Amino acid sequence: MGQQIVILNQPGASGLIGAEAVARAEPDGYTIGGFNDSIMTMVPNLQSKMRWDILKDFEPVSLVATVEWGLIANNQSSFKSAADLIAAAKAAPGKIDYGSGGPGSPQHLAMAMFASAAGISLTHVPYKGATQAATDIAAGQIPVGFQGLGTVATLVRGGQLKLIGVTTEKRLAQFPDVPTVSESGLPGFFFNSWFAILAPAGTPKNIIARLNAEVLKAVVDQDVRRKLEELGFAVRGSSAEELRAMTRDQLAKYERVIKETGIAKE
Numbered sequence: 001m002g003q004q005i006v007i008l009n010q011p012g013a014s015g016l017i018g019a020e021a022v023a024r025a026e027p028d029g030y031t032i033g034g035f036n037d038s039i040m041t042m043v044p045n046l047q048s049k050m051r052w053d054i055l056k057d058f059e060p061v062s063l064v065a066t067v068e069w070g071l072i073a074n075n076q077s078s079f080k081s082a083a084d085l086i087a088a089a090k091a092a093p094g095k096i097d098y099g100s101g102g103p104g105s106p107q108h109l110a111m112a113m114f115a116s117a118a119g120i121s122l123t124h125v126p127y128k129g130a131t132q133a134a135t136d137i138a139a140g141q142i143p144v145g146f147q148g149l150g151t152v153a154t155l156v157r158g159g160q161l162k163l164i165g166v167t168t169e170k171r172l173a174q175f176p177d178v179p180t181v182s183e184s185g186l187p188g189f190f191f192n193s194w195f196a197i198l199a200p201a202g203t204p205k206n207i208i209a210r211l212n213a214e215v216l217k218a219v220v221d222q223d224v225r226r227k228l229e230e231l232g233f234a235v236r237g238s239s240a241e242e243l244r245a246m247t248r249d250q251l252a253k254y255e256r257v258i259k260e261t262g263i264a265k266e
Contacts, residue, residue: 001214008021015035015036015038015039015043016039016043016047016050016051018033018039019033019035019039019052020051020052022058022198022199022200023051023052023057023058023200023201024200025200026200027059027199027200027201027202027203027204028203028207029199029203029204029207029208029210029211031199031200032061032197032198032199032211033058033197033198033199034064034195034196034197035195035196035197035198036106036193036194036195036196037106037193037194037195037196037250038104038105038106038193040054040196040198040247040250040251041054041247041250041251041253041254042104042105042106042109042254043104044251045251045254045255045258046103046104046258046263054247054251055244055247055248055251056201057200057201058198058199058200058201059198059199059200059201059202059203059208059240060196060198060208060240060241060243060244060247061196061197061198061199061208061211061212061215061240061243062196062197062211062212062215062216062237062238062239062240062243063194063195063196063236063237063238063242063243063246064194064195064196064197064215064219064233064235064236064237065194065195065219065228065233065234065235065236066192066193066194066195066233066234066236067148067149067150067192067193067194067195067232067233067234068148068149068166068167068168068172068192068232068234069106069110069146069147069148069149069166069167069168069191069192069193070146070147070149070152070156070163070164070165070166070167070175070178071085071114071144071145071146071163071164071165071166071167071181072134072137072144072145072146072147072152072156072161072162072163072164073085073137073143073144073161073162073164074137074138074139074140074142074143074144074161074162075138075140075159075160075161075162076140076143077143077144077162079143079144079162079164080162080164081164081165081179081184081185082114082164082165082179082181082184082185082186082189083184083185084164084185085144085164085185086118086120086185086186089115089118089120089121089122090119090120093120093121094121094122094123095123096122096123096143096144097122097123097124097125097142097143097144098111098122098123098124098125098142098143098144098145098146099125099126099127099133099134099136099137099142099144099145100124100125100126100127100130100133100145100146101126101127101128101129101130101131101132101133102126102127102128102129103124103126103263104263105126105130106130106146106148106193107130107133107145107146107147108124108126108263109254109257109258109261109263110146110167110191111124111145111146112124112257112261112263113189113191113257113261114146114181114186114189114191115261116260116261117186117188117189118185118186125142130147130148130151131151133145133147134147134151134152134155134161137161138155138160138161146167146191148193148232149163149166149172149232150231150232150233151232153174153231153232156175163175163178164178165178165179165180165181165184165185166178166179166180166181167180167181167189167190167191167192168180168190168192169182169190194236194246195233196243197211197215199211208240209240212239212240215237216237219235219236219237220237
């Protein structure tokens with residue numbers, strides 16, 4: 001674009017702080033946000049007091065990529081599949097811990113959905129981030145958890161973690177020997193996450209169109225695709241309206257999931 005891009009990482013409050021900075025920025029196209037679906041559609045369903053509205057305070061630009069997920073276990077565990085975990089949890093309700101990136105995180109919601117569908121009880125151990133949870137699972141401190149493959153693919157390939165299931169509809173080409181959770185213990189189970197670009201509400205339509213065009217140009221660049229795929233992303237791209245529709249649908253989906261699984265709002 002002929003412009004310098006400055007990345008401002010603003011962690012904290014499950015992404016709420018960084019998102020608010022984008023929502024309150026001048027709508028001139030010079031401040032945009034890179035958000036995951038947790039910030040966009042999970043956290044708003046878990047917070048009783050939100051300082052911004054994902055549908056009112058932002059303009060969608062484009063979906064960038066999706067992330068496939070997996071069920072991981074430490075090498076000391078006996079689990080080899082989702083069915084093994086379900087059987088063990090039924091034999092010892094509440095005795096098996098799982099790690100997540102924090103209350104209401106995608107890791108938390110994925111396992112809550114899994115446990116609810118399987119009719120099992122597991123004990124949630126929240127961490128301050130997904131990477132910390134994955135590291136403790138690899139170290140044997142926690143037996144299992146769900147994680148985005150972008151976070152754990154290197155640990156799995158390096159033999160530091162076991163990938164005992166993937167949450168896709170079909171097996172993944174990069175892990176052809178790993179069964180889906182659906183085929184190995186919980187039919188119909190599916191979970192993934194996604195990353196998108198948004199701008200502050202009120203950003204002019206011509207600027208949104210320009211930003212969208214640049215994202216779509218980037219995601220077909222072979223170097224960009226290769227790098228993202230190495231990190232575990234499935235490269236996508238979308239129109240602004242497609243992203244808006246996805247956001248609405250996902251908000252409604254997680255509202256149902258949170259009610260069904262009994263996860264408390266903060």
